[in-house]
Amino acid sequence: MRILVVEDHCDTRTVLATLLSRCGCQTVIAKNMKDARSQLATMSFDALVSDLNLPDGDGLDLVAEAKRLHGLKTIAVTGRTEVVERKRGLRAGCDFYLTKPVDFHQLRCALGIRAHHSAASPPLPP
Numbered sequence: 001m002r003i004l005v006v007e008d009h010c011d012t013r014t015v016l017a018t019l020l021s022r023c024g025c026q027t028v029i030a031k032n033m034k035d036a037r038s039q040l041a042t043m044s045f046d047a048l049v050s051d052l053n054l055p056d057g058d059g060l061d062l063v064a065e066a067k068r069l070h071g072l073k074t075i076a077v078t079g080r081t082e083v084v085e086r087k088r089g090l091r092a093g094c095d096f097y098l099t100k101p102v103d104f105h106q107l108r109c110a111l112g113i114r115a116h117h118s119a120a121s122p123p124l125p126p
Contacts, residue, residue, distance in 0.1 A: 001111065002026045002043070006036045006050035006062065007077070012100075016049065016077070019104050023113045033057045040070060047073040047111055052080055052089070060092040067093035075110050077102050 052059035096110035
């Protein structure tokens with residue numbers, strides 16, 4: 001499974017990509033919407049995992065584009081915890097809306113990835 005991970009926070013981006021790679025996924029990372037759009041234009045992906053608070057725009061716009069133009073499974077990973085934000089995310093096209101700190105088991109389940117081992121995964125940094 002090839003996943004585009006969009007996250008402006010370096011540590012979170014690295015942890016997400018590393019943990020997904022350990023599950024057998026091929027990950028491509030982007031630190032903002034511009035980089036993500038460039039990757040989407042040049043590569044094919046199975047899913048988009050994106051923060052919503054990006055330095056160059058609202059990640060929900062990226063989610064909507066990825067869903068509409070590429071038919072991707074879309075998962076928000078965000079600090080936006082309010083119910084109104086969750087509803088907004090689902091309306092924009094998020095298949096799953098996960099709040100930080102993200103439990104990696106929840107992310108794996110959202111992506112349909114089976115764990116390679118039974119050990120619990122630590123939560124991702126905020």
